Amino acid sequence: MLVVEGVHTFYGHIEALKGVDLEVKPGEIVTLIGANGAGKSTLLMTVCGTPQAQSGRIVFDGQDITRLPTHQIMRSGIAQAPEGRRIFPRMTLLENLQMGALAADPAHFSEDLERVFAFFPILKERQTQRGGTLSGGEQQMLTIARSLMSRPRLLLLDEPSLGLAPMIVRQIFKIIREINERTGTTILLVEQNAYHALRLAHRGYVMVTGAITLTGSGAELLANREVRAAYLEGGH
Amino acid sequence: MAAIGAGAERQLSFGEMIRDAAAVALVALGLALPLVGFQTVDRGAGMILETRFGAMFYAVGVIFVGRFVLGLIDAGRGRPILAASGAFSAAWVLNAIFDVAPPIEHVTLGWLTWLVAMTIALRAWFVLRRGARPAGRDGTRAGALPAVWLERVGRLVVPAALTFAVVMPFLPFADQRLVDLGILVLTYTMLGWGLNVVVGLAGLLDLGYVAFYAVGAYSYALISINLGLNFWETLPFAGAVAAFFGVALGFPVLRLRGDYLAIVTLGFGEMIRLILLNWDDLSNGAKGIGDIPRPSFFGLQFTAAPREGVAAFHEYFDLDFSPIHRVIYLYYIILILALLTNWFTLRIRKLPIGRAWEALREDEIACRALGINPTTTKLTAFAIGATFGGFAGSFFATRQGFISPESFNFIESAIILAIVVLGGMGSQLGVVVASVVLIGGPEWFRDLGTFRMVAFGALMVAVMIWRPQGLLAHRDPTVRLPAAPGRPP
Numbered sequence: 001m002l003v004v005e006g007v008h009t010f011y012g013h014i015e016a017l018k019g020v021d022l023e024v025k026p027g028e029i030v031t032l033i034g035a036n037g038a039g040k041s042t043l044l045m046t047v048c049g050t051p052q053a054q055s056g057r058i059v060f061d062g063q064d065i066t067r068l069p070t071h072q073i074m075r076s077g078i079a080q081a082p083e084g085r086r087i088f089p090r091m092t093l094l095e096n097l098q099m100g101a102l103a104a105d106p107a108h109f110s111e112d113l114e115r116v117f118a119f120f121p122i123l124k125e126r127q128t129q130r131g132g133t134l135s136g137g138e139q140q141m142l143t144i145a146r147s148l149m150s151r152p153r154l155l156l157l158d159e160p161s162l163g164l165a166p167m168i169v170r171q172i173f174k175i176i177r178e179i180n181e182r183t184g185t186t187i188l189l190v191e192q193n194a195y196h197a198l199r200l201a202h203r204g205y206v207m208v209t210g211a212i213t214l215t216g217s218g219a220e221l222l223a224n225r226e227v228r229a230a231y232l233e234g235g236h
Numbered sequence: 237m238a239a240i241g242a243g244a245e246r247q248l249s250f251g252e253m254i255r256d257a258a259a260v261a262l263v264a265l266g267l268a269l270p271l272v273g274f275q276t277v278d279r280g281a282g283m284i285l286e287t288r289f290g291a292m293f294y295a296v297g298v299i300f301v302g303r304f305v306l307g308l309i310d311a312g313r314g315r316p317i318l319a320a321s322g323a324f325s326a327a328w329v330l331n332a333i334f335d336v337a338p339p340i341e342h343v344t345l346g347w348l349t350w351l352v353a354m355t356i357a358l359r360a361w362f363v364l365r366r367g368a369r370p371a372g373r374d375g376t377r378a379g380a381l382p383a384v385w386l387e388r389v390g391r392l393v394v395p396a397a398l399t400f401a402v403v404m405p406f407l408p409f410a411d412q413r414l415v416d417l418g419i420l421v422l423t424y425t426m427l428g429w430g431l432n433v434v435v436g437l438a439g440l441l442d443l444g445y446v447a448f449y450a451v452g453a454y455s456y457a458l459i460s461i462n463l464g465l466n467f468w469e470t471l472p473f474a475g476a477v478a479a480f481f482g483v484a485l486g487f488p489v490l491r492l493r494g495d496y497l498a499i500v501t502l503g504f505g506e507m508i509r510l511i512l513l514n515w516d517d518l519s520n521g522a523k524g525i526g527d528i529p530r531p532s533f534f535g536l537q538f539t540a541a542p543r544e545g546v547a548a549f550h551e552y553f554d555l556d557f558s559p560i561h562r563v564i565y566l567y568y569i570i571l572i573l574a575l576l577t578n579w580f581t582l583r584i585r586k587l588p589i590g591r592a593w594e595a596l597r598e599d600e601i602a603c604r605a606l607g608i609n610p611t612t613t614k615l616t617a618f619a620i621g622a623t624f625g626g627f628a629g630s631f632f633a634t635r636q637g638f639i640s641p642e643s644f645n646f647i648e649s650a651i652i653l654a655i656v657v658l659g660g661m662g663s664q665l666g667v668v669v670a671s672v673v674l675i676g677g678p679e680w681f682r683d684l685g686t687f688r689m690v691a692f693g694a695l696m697v698a699v700m701i702w703r704p705q706g707l708l709a710h711r712d713p714t715v716r717l718p719a720a721p722g723r724p725p
């Protein structure tokens with residue numbers, strides 16, 4: 001579904017991605033883990049086209065999207081819940097969801113709204129509240145919900161558990177699995193919370209300073225000694 | 237203790253305060269040297285350069301003292317300073333009222349002194365009252381009145397204001413001066429609403445909005461004179477030309493935000509004015525364009541002695557000729573144009589493009605991630621804002637019958653922006669309130685004579701102190717809860 005081949009991305013003259021290869025197959029949950037600054041967010045952003053890859057290829061559903069402008073990529077069936085929530089603080093929750101649906105057929109709106117509220121019942125109660133006054137967890141849920149409103153076939157999630165209480169983290173991961181199972185949405189998940197994320201994933205990748213160093217099924221990576229030492233020790 | 241509330245900020249020592257004030261004074265000196273220090277005077281034979289170093293040093297001195305005293309207030313010495321500056325400003329006013337010889341001959345410097353004293357007094361009072369709260373305020377909550385309260389008032393105020401606006405010219409106290417003032421207020425309301433699209437909704441700080449006003453006015457004048465079209469026929473063309481200029485400005489500034497955007501748009505505004513001033517063949521330069529066709533009421537002229545074969549308004553309706561007929565007609569034209577602007581803005585806010593503007597103001601990266609094209613979104617905001625500016629400019633041209641680059645100075649941009657900011661960015665009702673206050677205010681203060689602008693300035697300072705987010709900072713959601721679950725909003 002998504003194929004990333006030898007992608008190099010630069011910020012100025014800093015090479016943030018040094019030839020990344022990665023594949024996500026239809027219906028999968030793929031988790032990408034790595035230390036801070038490894039380039040995980042950069043990879044997701046490169047798939048979305050800001051910044052664009054300097055070299056290499058990104059193919060989505062058979063179409064080469066490497067050079068497409070961001071707004072076109074985001075209308076071709078990919079949605080992203082960006083790192084750090086990035087909801088619209090002065091708009092109400094409902095308006096935020098409407099923004100997510102801009103790229104979608106307006107005829108689906110109410111149906112999609114119900115579907116999203118089924119995943120996140122708490123959001124339904126807070127429709128008229130302004131985004132900026134929601135709690136951190138609610139904002140995170142809103143970010144995911146908003147990205148679902150465009151009916152994506154591929155959902156990119158950047159650290160959905162960032163800064164959330166363990167209870168809420170577990171809840172969020174449960175919902176991600178539900179989204180994948182119930183709607184068949186393919187998911188590429190970037191996470192610091194390696195244990196939960198790998199347990200959830202069908203497959204996983206480990207990224208170190210701009211390159212993929214390890215890959216395997218979620219269970220394999222969880223059992224891997226290096227992964228355990230670098231990303232799991234001390235937790236859980 | 238007032239000083240306790242000053243929070244995490246470290247208190248400046250006495251020496252640091254002096255140094256800080258000196259630095260500010262130095263900047264002021266840099267600005268004042270070219271602006272105040274030198275003056276060109278026209279002496280018949282030619283221009284002579286005169287120096288006004290006395291005035292310049294006085295101004296810089298006042299700024300030094302003012303800054304230093306502000307520092308003292310923040311350091312918790314507010315009480316004596318309030319007393320001193322309050323007494324000083326009061327004495328100054330009494331002095332003016334009883335017409336004692338002013339302590340400073342120079343009128344502008346007198347004002348400056350008074351304004352500084354007044355600002356210091358207000359600041360001291362404010363700091364004392366609020367326990368020295370620092371100026372930074374939370375963007376999402378501060379300044380907004382309770383939404384419910386606003387909504388309730390809004391439901392009453394809007395129809396009342398609208399009714400008043402419609403019947404105003406026929407009220408017993410409405411003389412020509414008042415209707416003229418009404419026209420002025422409505423023109424600025426319309427300009428405010430137009431700029432609100434760019435600044436308030438899309439969040440693009442535009443300091444050159446007057447350019448579109450000018451483009452609209454000149455297009456109107458040139459088209460109606462050369463092609464002989466009437467007001468309503470010319471209007472779309474003038475709007476289209478302004479929209480074109482809006483896009484032309486939009487393209488180069490697409491990647492700029494905030495301060496940088498402000499500077500470029502400022503330059504753009506000046507550029508248009510200078511082009512109009514110097515392109516004699518097109519715009520007749522500084523002499524301006526006169527004899528611009530006045531609007532007619534379905535072909536009926538508003539003149540005492542119409543041309544052969546043309547009916548005049550007063551003859552047709554069997555009235556005595558009065559110049560107020562035209563003024564009232566103009567009043568209704570601008571009322572309609574302004575209401576159209578408002579209606580359009582309110583509608584478009586609920587459409588995808590309008591929502592994209594607001595989203596762009598809040599977070600451009602998130603917008604991209606949602607498939608919004610920032611380029612077209614920004615360009616449409618510029619184009620639509622410019623179109624309304626162009627309409628207002630056309631109205632201005634037909635109302636005045638004469639236009640020249642003089643009318644399109646930077647100060648106009650500043651006033652329009654002040655209306656938007658003072659009203660509370662993005663608030664349509666706020667724009668109305670602000671233009672009534674800003675445009676109508678100076679007229680009401682006319683009785684104060686030379687102190688008019690001072691009182692006006694003090695009023696603005698006061699508003700910015702008490703309502704830093706603008707008079708009506710409340711943002712209305714564009715969707716309410718769907719009445720029944722599952723219904724599209």
Ligand SMILES: Nc1ncnc2c1ncn2[C@@H]1O[C@H](COP(=O)(O)OP(=O)(O)OP(=O)(O)O)[C@@H](O)[C@H]1O
Nearest residue numbers: 011014016034035036037038039040041042043083
């Ligand atoms: N806009 C930018 N300009 C310059 N350098 C950047 C920019 N964004 C990211 N970088 C650099 O690129 C590298 C990769 O950053 P990235 O945000 O992709 O890391 P990450 O793996 O998502 O880290 P984290 O887990 O902390 O979110 C870092 O060294 C970072 O400093």
Ligand SMILES: [Mg+2]
Nearest residue numbers: 040041042083
């Ligand atoms: Mg990251």
